[in-house]
Amino acid sequence: MIQISKAELEIMKVLWANDGLGASEVHEALAESQDWTSRTVKTLLSRLVDKGALTTEQDGRRYLYKTALKEGDYKTRAARQFIDRMFSGRAAPLIAHLADGRGLTDDDIADLEKLLGELKK
Amino acid sequence: MIQISKAELEIMKVLWANDGLGASEVHEALAESQDWTSRTVKTLLSRLVDKGALTTEQDGRRYLYKTALKEGDYKTRAARQFIDRMFSGRAAPLIAHLADGRGLTDDDIADLEKLLGELKK
DNA sequence: CTTTTATGATTACGAGTGTAGTCAAATGGT
């Protein structure tokens, strides 16, 4: 079960959006959201390769990083883990909590309704 | 923003269910689910007091531990944080992911429907 | 009263994380 830390997740997001970048391109993609040096980005990339979340492909002098862990798989697993830990595995209490904290917009509620309509089919 | 680790959360759960216990009672309450020594439990309790999630109240030679951080507040915040980090703040994609991974039972779907009905009012 | 036990305080220690520095090889500009 590959565990991905908060900082590592930011790297994964970049590569899920645009797979097969070099280290400096990843760094650049994060320039606005994260104030990391290129070394930090490279450390995180290496750790993700070690963990098996990324693979590398030689491209001349550098590597291209490609996602081995797929976004949907990871997010589904993470959501499940979170709900198990926090809400004993039930999704409804989670939504109820969000609603309480005004964490649900009208748009969210509309989206959820639509989704439930499809799920019932 | 009080951060609570996985092991610490188990302690909080015990005290949310039954506030104001002594260290050995917390240890006992966890005996079945966690294979921790009483020292480990006491370390976790101390850390939670340091973080401000618990307060202590002298009871003779020992402390009674009481929750300062309320369950609903914490869970609402944790849910919000998780969804922000993972799903850019939208709840619907989270539910969609759970559905994909067959993480939603029919009961869950029924619960959600009921909840949405109430939210729309 | 003395020995055991429960309790809180303090300390420990390895793994994981955030954040980077150093080093060496390869490449590109001049």
Added chain:
DNA sequence: ACCATTTGACTACACTCGTAATCATAAAAG
């Protein structure tokens, strides 16, 4: 041909976490 830059490999270091051990003290038990 040489120097600056890029890149990956290796190393660093403080902080959190999981998991506990040690120590001092107070209380309970004999």
